[in-house]
Amino acid sequence: MTPAAHAVVDLTAVKHNLARVREYAPAAKIMAVIKANAYGHGLLQIAKVLEGVDGIAVARVDEAVRLRKAKITCRITVLEGFVCEQELDELMQFDLDCVVHSIGQIDILENYSAQKKVSVWLKLDSGMNRLGFNPDEFVSAYQRLINCPRVKQPISLMTHFSSADDKESDVTDKQLRLFKQLTESYSGEKSIANSAGIIAWSDSISDWVRPGIMLYGVSPFSEDCGLDLGLKPVMSLHARLISVKKIKAGEAVGYAGTWVSKSTTILGVVAIGYGDGYPRAAKSGTPVLVNGKRVPIIGRVSMDMVTVDLSSQANSKPGDTVTLWGEGLPVEEVATYADTIPYTLLCGVTQRVRVESVA
Ligand SMILES: *Cc1c(COP(=O)(O)O)cnc(C)c1O
Numbered sequence: 001m002t003p004a005a006h007a008v009v010d011l012t013a014v015k016h017n018l019a020r021v022r023e024y025a026p027a028a029k030i031m032a033v034i035k036a037n038a039y040g041h042g043l044l045q046i047a048k049v050l051e052g053v054d055g056i057a058v059a060r061v062d063e064a065v066r067l068r069k070a071k072i073t074c075r076i077t078v079l080e081g082f083v084c085e086q087e088l089d090e091l092m093q094f095d096l097d098c099v100v101h102s103i104g105q106i107d108i109l110e111n112y113s114a115q116k117k118v119s120v121w122l123k124l125d126s127g128m129n130r131l132g133f134n135p136d137e138f139v140s141a142y143q144r145l146i147n148c149p150r151v152k153q154p155i156s157l158m159t160h161f162s163s164a165d166d167k168e169s170d171v172t173d174k175q176l177r178l179f180k181q182l183t184e185s186y187s188g189e190k191s192i193a194n195s196a197g198i199i200a201w202s203d204s205i206s207d208w209v210r211p212g213i214m215l216y217g218v219s220p221f222s223e224d225c226g227l228d229l230g231l232k233p234v235m236s237l238h239a240r241l242i243s244v245k246k247i248k249a250g251e252a253v254g255y256a257g258t259w260v261s262k263s264t265t266i267l268g269v270v271a272i273g274y275g276d277g278y279p280r281a282a283k284s285g286t287p288v289l290v291n292g293k294r295v296p297i298i299g300r301v302s303m304d305m306v307t308v309d310l311s312s313q314a315n316s317k318p319g320d321t322v323t324l325w326g327e328g329l330p331v332e333e334v335a336t337y338a339d340t341i342p343y344t345l346l347c348g349v350t351q352r353v354r355v356e357s358v359a
Contacts, residue, residue: 008356034050058077064096099158100123112150126175142186158208159179213342216233216234217232241271247265253307254298255299266309281301283338288306
């Protein structure tokens with residue numbers, strides 16, 4: 001029997017994609033970004049397959065602690081850092097590196113009483129206006145950190161791009177110039193590039209690169225897909241057909257009847273919906289694969305089901321496998337039909353979907 005909605009995670013593809021990162025950035029150390037449950041692929045299994053990588057980055061302290069408790073021993077950086085002394089305690093206790101992006105964090109470090117030290121990445125806000133010190137505050141933050149007994153020396157330096165997925169934008173060059181200008185006299189290691197930087201902005205490849213989405217085989221750019229960049233998709237999302245029937249011309253399908261048949265149509269019902277993380281915004285026409293062949297979804301996506309037009313695949317029957325994205329159907333393409341980015345689709349797969357891995 002075909003299993004219900006499930007995701008297959010291809011661990012060999014992760015290794016392939018890591019090797020692609022090394023080809024793009026042969027001299028750099030790699031900080032593999034596995035925040036948000038490794039972009040929906042399973043935090044621990046992805047961490048284990050990346051064994052041997054120079055470092056790992058997650059967003060939050062609790063993600064990093066889970067990794068340490070699972071015996072992941074490489075450098076782990078917490079990208080959002082800490083907000084209070086208790087979190088700093090945890091960072092010290094579990095030997096985690098952290099990003100320092102605010103004055104409040106430096107105050108906490110300076111007042112910390114225990115005789116321990118933490119490795120820090122001082123973050124410059126080079127234009128994104130999210131986390132980091134602005135250029136006016138950056139030098140004094142650096143001075144305070146080099147004088148802080150709780151901070152291991154030398155201090156590492158980083159920034160993050162806001163628009164590197166847009167190859168035409170001039171923002172990335174501006175961010176790059178600002179970072180280089182403010183950090184060139186500092187000896188610590190530097191890190192700038194996310195996946196888009198690694199692939200499209202070779203000047204941004206410095207001591208460390210921080211690939212995320214490309215490790216999962218997905219392009220950071222809206223105009224191409226991972227396969228074009230020599231990457232292999234890691235996640236395939238599957239479900240099964242549970243009903244096949246004929247409807248007459250003029251019949252409205254699904255909630256609000258947004259799709260109306262023009263002629264007799266063979267309609268299939270697939271047991272996956274937004275309750276599984278399939279995007280409700282996917283428009284009529286979004287492709288899925290039924291037994292490996294493309295057919296369009298029709299009508300609204302509901303919580304547990306989507307409807308498809310099987311007229312071109314009239315031999316399909318309940319129990320047949322449907323692929324929503326992955327091998328043979330890039331998640332990038334589905335994201336375009338749903339007016340979103342592939343990141344949200346991968347991260348959005350819910351608990352109900354069983355994740356199995358193949359090596
Ligand atoms: C998420 C994140 C990355 C990875 O970005 P991708 O676009 O997935 O490669 C790198 N650096 C920081 C600071 C991030 O938050």
